[in-house]
Amino acid sequence: MDKVNKPTEMLQSENPLKNECFLHYLIHNNVPCDFNRLHNDPSYAQALYGDYFNHLISEYFRPNFPPIINVEEYVNENEKNKKIKDMSIMNKRNGFMVYRKTLNKHLEILGVRITMQQLSPLAGSLWGSEPEQVKDYYKEVSEKIKKLHNN
Numbered sequence: 001m002d003k004v005n006k007p008t009e010m011l012q013s014e015n016p017l018k019n020e021c022f023l024h025y026l027i028h029n030n031v032p033c034d035f036n037r038l039h040n041d042p043s044y045a046q047a048l049y050g051d052y053f054n055h056l057i058s059e060y061f062r063p064n065f066p067p068i069i070n071v072e073e074y075v076n077e078n079e080k081n082k083k084i085k086d087m088s089i090m091n092k093r094n095g096f097m098v099y100r101k102t103l104n105k106h107l108e109i110l111g112v113r114i115t116m117q118q119l120s121p122l123a124g125s126l127w128g129s130e131p132e133q134v135k136d137y138y139k140e141v142s143e144k145i146k147k148l149h150n151n
Helices: 007-013 020-028 035-040 042-061 071-080 087-092 095-110 116-129 132-150
Strands: none
Touching (some): 020 042, 035 042, 042 095, 071 132, 095 132
16 A cells, blocks of 8 residues: 655645535535535535635634734844844834744644745745734734834
């Protein structure tokens, strides 16, 4: 028996129509779906199934809101970071950067270790789907960090 190495291969070996959670997702999350095509076009079903798993992943990884952010610790931690040679970079922090750092801490708590190259696209995707109130919150935190850093 061959071992399946790729998640996409695993998805292709499953019948999405037998996954009750997938069907519930389609119906209750207002996913535009042609149910006739879903039952008759395997590639369409697999594409929707892939979207379903992407949805699960993004919701699982999304940081809790509102996060607990100690602005003073944030500034002190970055000032001690030897990798940041030019501390004026800290003045350019924005809401997204604070969000990405919060996401990274959230993933660490979940036991997920990923590189910055993996983190940035995930953070960008999640950030893009956040409501304005969440983005505004992180922008406010960013402003507090800038003010504290400048003092």
